[in-house]
Amino acid sequence: MIKIYNTMTQKKEIFKAMHENRVKLFVCGPTVYDDSHIGHARTYISFDVIARYFKYRNFSVFYLQNITDIDDKIIKRALQLGVEPVELARKFERRYLEDMHLLGVENVNFYARATEHLPEIIKQIETLIDKGFAYETETGVYFDESRVEDFGKLSRRNVEDLTVHRVNLDKTKRNPGDFALWKKRDEKPVWDSPWGLGRPGWHIEDTAITEEYLGPRYDIHGGGLDLIFPHHEAEIAQMEAVSGEKPMVRYWMHTGFLNVSGEKMSKSLGNFITIRDLLKEYEPEVFRFFVLSTHYRSPIDFSESALEQSKNSLERIYKLVETINERIKADISQPNQEDDISQKNQEDDISQKNQKDDISQLNQKDVDYNNKLRDAKNKFLKAMDNDFNTPDALSVIFNFIRDINRGINNGDISKNVLIEVKKFLMEVGDILGFDFSRKTGADDKTTDLVEVMVEIREKLRERKDWELSDLIRSKLRDLDIILEDK
RNA sequence: GCCAAGGUAGCUUAGAGGCGAAGCGGUGGACUGCAGAUCCACUACACGUGAGUUCAAAUCUCACCCUUGGCUCCA
Structure with missing residues (x-):
């Protein structure tokens, strides 16, 4: 309520x-x-x-x-x-x-x-x-x-x-x-x-x-x-x-x-x-x-500094969604189980649901992360229920993000869990008015050009030509295109 | 004067009797060819001051100090 x-x-x-x-x-x-x-x-x-x-x-x-x-x-x-x-x-x-x-x-x-x-x-x-x-x-x-x-x-x-x-x-x-x-x-x-x-x-x-x-x-x-x-x-x-x-x-x-x-x-x-x-x-x-x-x-x-802080904080959420997108895209070996996933957006118990649907596909880590997800969701809703306490709700999200980042670093999170995590973050974005699956802001031609540059730079890196590959990165940075190696 | 809202770490903010919060910033470490991102640790003895209530107080009570806003234009 x-x-x-x-x-x-x-x-x-x-x-x-x-x-x-x-x-x-x-x-x-x-x-x-x-x-x-x-x-x-x-x-x-x-x-x-x-x-x-x-x-x-x-x-x-x-x-x-x-x-x-x-x-x-x-x-x-x-x-x-x-x-x-x-x-x-x-x-x-x-x-x-x-x-x-x-x-x-x-x-x-x-x-x-x-x-x-x-x-x-x-x-x-x-x-x-x-x-x-x-x-x-x-x-x-x-x-x-x-x-x-x-x-x-x-x-x-x-x-x-x-x-x-x-x-x-x-x-x-x-x-x-x-x-x-x-x-x-x-x-x-x-x-x-x-x-x-x-x-x-x-x-x-x-x-x-x-x-x-x-x-x-x-x-x-x-x-x-x-x-x-x-x-x-x-x-x-x-x-x-x-x-x-x-x-x-x-x-x-x-x-x-x-x-x-x-x-x-x-x-x-x-x-x-x-x-x-x-x-x-x-x-x-x-x-x-x-x-x-x-x-x-x-x-x-x-104040300017308050806006700077907000910008950096927000970046943290965008980064995670970006990372998840890449992980999902990269992980083509596992079949996508998305059809099973409920569109209902209330506090439905994902882990129980999945356990019932297909218990063999889930290992203990998936269960753990689904619990974390459910927990974050409940806390987020509780904060919002409490007179629309958005700062509290955001701190729930940041705690959750740290958990997920840790899991990604450790390789503990499966693709199916990541899909659910992303779904939750997008839902949060809908409520708060953010589009976390951010558009690049670049047109197709620019994107293609950047792709070419990245490809060339990869070749240079294979040859350990650090000088040239760093030059490409810094030149692109001057054009506000940030290149980050995995 | 009257009516409100506040004073929580370097900064921005949550919390409202018991388990020391989040982000930003800074420092160090892990990872990386380097950088970035991420993670970990520290920064950190957090709650304006003084009393009181309580087994227990940032949180309740009283007093005081300080800040801000409103008091017939205002989002």
Whole structure:
């Protein structure tokens, strides 16, 4: 069973879906006024893995994300650049989706734009007014925070503490903490509404969208830590007032911040890194590994050396898969028993299964390694079940890798076991979002050319012409082609 | 001030009452024509400080020190 840390209760809870094995997941998307940064990437990679793991655990996941494409920041930015706000929003939305694709974040089922849900937004506001939770003034429609007794339950705040901070206090509001549902505006872009021309407030789009696609109550709502207050608090107040049903969300999940060299990332500090800049320097999978090497709720510190470490660690896994591929390919003497091997990916007991199927083919070493494999699999799942503890899960994998490498060195592992090991590693890759059977990145002609060079070098080595063969190796290395002798 | 999250080996991170973790880095060894990869060993007396509870504390309790974040723009 999967345990999830719930921000609402501040405890790990056993996950129980509302409807059998279906998970309804909503994660707050970006406001598309600029290129997304590596903090966004951290959050969305984390939830990508969470969605992947639910699927692996046989849940049917509906993962919904909103796109905030109308907002003061967008308008301000568009004004600076002299473009239409809608144009600007579409451009950065497109770039956001490109970034996500490059990062291998591909489990969102549906992206919902705020501007395409104006009827739903207006309907929710009307309901809130009808029920007495919202009121209209000359400047807009506001949510009456004083009507909600448990306001602040997610962030554990007293409403009284919050009144001090507001800078531009709108005098038409009843309470300083009341937030805008509808902003009356004249300058475009504006939409028509029962309260005249204007734009929706920030919080209402999410509840309008989630009610539309997920209903008034659903399983999981995620986002960055910074959204807890006021955004998620406002969402709870709105949705629970609209529907009269509680709780709006059963599990609240929040990702920790990404800092850069120990400091908060911000434009003013000049340490603001966009995903596009990141990907000029590092492979997407290296960044993904970096993200997963820290628990999703913990703060994570981005630095060049941390990324170097991630790169080297990841290399260790790739190397093993490569080695296994070569061993399997080289070992043609043993017939392939792959047809026997179950496609089921849960913790099925491989050693018992094989023993039953064909006990004569297995020696004691195979049994031992199959036990190690089963053990690693169980531990990996246990770590992931425990609030998606990817660092723990990775350490299980590295322990397993050392065992397997030792076995390969000693010649203790049969081809059949290696096939199973590879299958497991590929499965792990699917869950975490890595392709461990890495493509070379070279075209066919290049590959052929390298093959020719290798062949020539082998001849030279047979003749013990170390000088020339080393020269070939070092020249190839200059071209980023690494040659390693067995 | 209020609300959080932390301080674990040189670095990055797990763990959360008993069996000393993982990766990275460094050093030495095995293997190799050399190199790389891999393995082994060391680095290593790991848990911020001081008390307390307990047969037993990184883990629970209290106090203190330090770091970071949030407190109506935010992933």
